[in-house]
Amino acid sequence: MxxxxxxxxxxxxxxxxxxxxxxxxxxxxxxxxxxxxxxxxxxxxxxxxxxxxxxxxxxxxxxxxxxxxxxxxxxxxxxxxxxxxxxxxxxxxxxxxxxxxxxxxxxxxxxxxxxxxxxxxxxxxxxxxxxxxxxxxxxxxxxxxxxKDVLMLLYHNDLRVALVTEHVPVDKVSDHITTENLQSKLTLLRDTLVRDFGIDKPKIAVLGLNPHAGDDGMIGTEEQTVIKPLVDQWKQQGHLVFGPYSADGFFAKGNYRNFDAILAMYHDQGLIPFKTLAHGEGVNFTAGxxxxxxxxxxxxxxxxxxxxxxxxxxxxxxxxxxxxxxxxxxxxxxxxxxxxxxxxxxxxxx
Missing domain, CATH: 3.40.718.10 (Isopropylmalate Dehydrogenase)
Structure with a gap:
């Protein structure tokens, strides 16, 4: 070669x-x-x-x-x-x-x-x-x-964090948490894990948007109306997709180690834990x-x-x-x- x-x-x-x-x-x-x-x-x-x-x-x-x-x-x-x-x-x-x-x-x-x-x-x-x-x-x-669409994916060794939204103001993030958008980003993430990282059957974690992943609708409803239904649909189709997880507990308890990749809803939700764990050696890759x-x-x-x-x-x-x-x-x-x-x-x- x-x-x-x-x-x-x-x-x-x-x-x-x-x-x-x-x-x-x-x-x-x-x-x-x-x-x-x-x-x-x-x-x-x-x-x-x-x-x-x-x-x-x-x-x-x-x-x-x-x-x-x-x-x-x-x-x-x-x-x-x-x-x-x-x-x-x-x-x-x-x-x-x-x-x-x-x-x-x-x-x-x-x-x-x-x-x-x-x-x-x-x-x-x-x-x-x-x-x-x-x-x-x-x-x-x-x-x-x-x-058609692209995905911002940051990774270091086996830690891979992808973003649904990138440089979007926080008060506009929820407008982008739609079934169509999440479906596109999940598809790009799965495909890049297969083609670019050689993982035949990737296991993907999806984070919630709101604190405590919405607390059953008490702190926001995006998890109930958009995120969880899509995750369930992917599961029914045989994909190893799980969530939505509360972001703080997910990283604090080391649950990220159990997955090939994590789909975060917005920039800081994904990048703060990623940069903390990657110790300055992370890479940004544009999938799609x-x-x-x-x-x-x-x-x-x-x-x-x-x-x-x-x-x-x-x-x-x-x-x-x-x-x-x-x-x-x-x-x-x-x-x-x-x-x-x-x-x-x-x-x-x-």
Whole structure:
């Protein structure tokens, strides 16, 4: 199997993204498992190379994807103009060039010139514009690849937490807890566990929306009217889906260890326990896309940007997982290309 070509978006040029990329790709052992392509500019990478002077990154500069050096890190220059770099400062330029990097890389991914994409952190405040009307990477990639729906899935080892809603205000979350939405997210979660993680019969826990999972309707009714009926329907169809569980007790008692994945209703319900348990090594994966995209499980960290303090543990893990996911998909798709095997798998799933 050939080494996959992995693209890296720079993220906000004033955040920790460039530093994380340099720290991660300066280890030449990365070249044993993939061909890295950084979508940025020589000037941005050189600026941060001087800051991260204890990590030596050598690279091949190019403006053409057919001139990559498979034995070196490659910098694909997405712009030539001088860009003001102000580490730790929220600027219009930071958002503009983060989006430029993402758009160029995503097009290369769509054109089949990349096998996967690892995205650096962006800041929604300066990335959002009339030309980029998205709350983050996930909705942009959903539109770019014309996916019917996508799922934000964070994982570390055997802990996998998926979200029904992502960057939605808390007072709007309940509007999204519908049978149709939950059905779509559960389907995406089951399918990615089978195809991308090699789990033939995944066991999934579904959390409730309200405290104590509604307490039999005393603290909200979404569990009774939407969540539990759908969970029961999936059970009747032979799927290992259970819940709804009260989120606090579920994690506090370690019940998460009994499941292949957990479906949380909203951002903080899932991410607070996940980040606490993952110890800074979690990976964000966008399920539902026809391509592989991973990212670290943190943001731009402006408070430490430009100080050579960023820990690249999560970013490094995102690279490893991008490579693993590409290979797992290849193996799965090759296996299911056999019609007898595919029919057997479909019968077992149903």
């Amino acid at each position: 050939e080494k996959p070509i992995i693209g890296f978006t720079t993220g906000d040029i004033n955040g920790v993204g460039p530093e994380l990329i340099i720290k991660t790709l300066s280890d030449n052992r990365i070249l044993d498992i993939c061909t890295p392509v950084i979508f940025s500019s020589n000037k941005v990478i050189n600026y941060y190379r001087r800051i991260v002077s204890d990590h030596q990154l050598n690279f091949n500069s190019t403006k053409e994807m057919d001139k990559l050096n498979t034995k070196q890190v490659n910098v694909f220059n997405c712009w030539d103009e001088e860009v003001p770099i102000q580490p730790g400062v929220l600027t219009e330029a930071g958002g503009k060039y983060a989006v430029r990097s993402l758009e160029v890389a995503a097009q290369c991914l769509k054109d089949g010139q990349l096998d996967a994409l690892v995205t650096g952190p962006i800041n929604k405040a300066n990335a959002h514009s009339a030309n980029f009307p998205y709350s983050g990477h996930t909705p942009f990639l959903k539109d770019k690849f014309e996916a 896309l026809p391509v592989v995209r991973t990212s670290p499980d943190h943001g731009t960290a402006f408070d430490i940007a430009g100080k050579n303090l960023a820990d690249n543990g999560s970013f490094l893990e995102a690279v490893f997982q991008a490579v693993n996911l590409v290979r797992q998909r290849e193996q799965y798709d090759e296996y299911t290309a056999n019609p007898l095997r595919r029919r057997k798998m479909e019968k077992e799933r149903d």
